[in-house]
Amino acid sequence: MTGSSPAKRGRPGHDLESILRAAVTLFNERGYDATSIEDLSRALGITKSAVYHHVSAKEELLRLATGRALDELFSVAAGVEVLPGRAIDRLEHLVRGSVGVLVAELPFVTLLLRVHGNTRAERDALARRREFDQLTARLVKEAIADGDLRQDIDPVVTAKLLFGLVNSVSEWYRPGRAGHAGRQGAGSADVADAICKLAFDGLRAA
Amino acid sequence: MTGSSPAKRGRPGHDLESILRAAVTLFNERGYDATSIEDLSRALGITKSAVYHHVSAKEELLRLATGRALDELFSVAAGVEVLPGRAIDRLEHLVRGSVGVLVAELPFVTLLLRVHGNTRAERDALARRREFDQLTARLVKEAIADGDLRQDIDPVVTAKLLFGLVNSVSEWYRPGRAGHAGRQGAGSADVADAICKLAFDGLRAA
Numbered sequence: 313m314t315g316s317s318p319a320k321r322g323r324p325g326h327d328l329e330s331i332l333r334a335a336v337t338l339f340n341e342r343g344y345d346a347t348s349i350e351d352l353s354r355a356l357g358i359t360k361s362a363v364y365h366h367v368s369a370k371e372e373l374l375r376l377a378t379g380r381a382l383d384e385l386f387s388v389a390a391g392v393e394v395l396p397g398r399a400i401d402r403l404e405h406l407v408r409g410s411v412g413v414l415v416a417e418l419p420f421v422t423l424l425l426r427v428h429g430n431t432r433a434e435r436d437a438l439a440r441r442r443e444f445d446q447l448t449a450r451l452v453k454e455a456i457a458d459g460d461l462r463q464d465i466d467p468v469v470t471a472k473l474l475f476g477l478v479n480s481v482s483e484w485y486r487p488g489r490a491g492h493a494g495r496q497g498a499g500s501a502d503v504a505d506a507i508c509k510l511a512f513d514g515l516r517a518a
Numbered sequence: 519m520t521g522s523s524p525a526k527r528g529r530p531g532h533d534l535e536s537i538l539r540a541a542v543t544l545f546n547e548r549g550y551d552a553t554s555i556e557d558l559s560r561a562l563g564i565t566k567s568a569v570y571h572h573v574s575a576k577e578e579l580l581r582l583a584t585g586r587a588l589d590e591l592f593s594v595a596a597g598v599e600v601l602p603g604r605a606i607d608r609l610e611h612l613v614r615g616s617v618g619v620l621v622a623e624l625p626f627v628t629l630l631l632r633v634h635g636n637t638r639a640e641r642d643a644l645a646r647r648r649e650f651d652q653l654t655a656r657l658v659k660e661a662i663a664d665g666d667l668r669q670d671i672d673p674v675v676t677a678k679l680l681f682g683l684v685n686s687v688s689e690w691y692r693p694g695r696a697g698h699a700g701r702q703g704a705g706s707a708d709v710a711d712a713i714c715k716l717a718f719d720g721l722r723a724a
Contacts, residue, residue, distance in 0.1 A: 341634060341636075342549075342551050342634075342636070343548075343549030343550070343551050343552055344549070345548050345549050345551075345552035346549050346551035346552035400722070426632075428547060428548075430547075430548070459723055460722065460723055461721050461722065461723055462715065462721055462722070462723050462724070463723070464715065465712045465715060465716065465721070466712070469708075469709070469712050470712070470716070470721060472686075472689075472690050473683060473686070473712060473713060473716055474716075474721070475686075476682070476683055476685075476686020476687065476689060476690075477679060477682060477683050477686065479682075479686060479689075480678075480679065480681075480682025480683065480685060480686050481679075481682065483678075483682060483685075484678050484682070502675075503675070506671045506672070506675050506676070506679060507679060509668065509670065509671060510671065510676070510679055510680075510716075510717060510720070511716060511720065511721055512720050512721050512722045513720040513722055514716070514717065514718050514719040514720030515667050515668055515671070515676060515680070515717055515718050516606070516666065516667065516668070516718045516719055517665055517666055517667055517668050517669070518668070
């Protein structure tokens, strides 16, 4: 649409970033399908055409939001893949880094995790999530082959449970609560520690 | 509404159960807010008034569906609370039983886990979920006090991660796939085994 030129994107008041954040909040609260550009403009106190100055369609907001979460997760994965050492250590780095992304970009990752696949943007996001899951499953298989991870759980199930555990944090973690402060600060590291202790060593007292 | 008398609920064609199942499928696919009684009647190939013969409102369907999932989870919890023995064993029973309910009533539990709290029925379901979570947290604290669970993770975080792990199964478990067959059959027990191994003893090879 005509409004998506760089000049208009930069105009003061509501920029693309603030519109995107408001959209993600609404999508997470009401569901993507149930949220219209009209709802978004009302929540922001601006006209629909002011929203359309920045984005061509609701789907563009979904693509931008899920893209941000995915780009950060793949950036962690790229960093992990070049690490030397054992697969189990790379897997732990992937878990820690993913918790960091989840906490730092909580609304964006929450939206990504709720994507169903009804539109092209959703299907594209799901395809990239599957790619990330496959990377995790490869690391799990490698760590089992190294003799570092238990062999009596199917590796695909292990990978799914491990990232189910990580992703479940989006259901209850709220930044700013006691002990949960800051971008990748103590809060994120505490949660990542708890997950790694539980997942790799188990809850049972030694 | 007049249509909710027992006689009309029992009329042939679409009974309350089949309407409820169709509604839950749509709610899970599109979101509760985005699904109307009109969408439901169209999916079932019946008129809106035929739907209103069975339920007074969309919210009644949500209440019935989340109620079924919650009743079964609390039934597991009630059975666990009277078990003799150590808290860690009761906790493991609670995890196994909850996985059984999740697998047996997958669409209903999936809906329950996606409830946001915008309507009275949703807030009531969330309140019962919190009650269940508190019960889990109490068992975790008791097992830590017994010296059976590690003390270096906050008990509330432990409880949240444990049930985050259980609930994450709803994201990927599909009944009828190889090795995942039957109501509380081998599939459910396999998943419950995997979760208990991971959560209590950890993934690291002994």
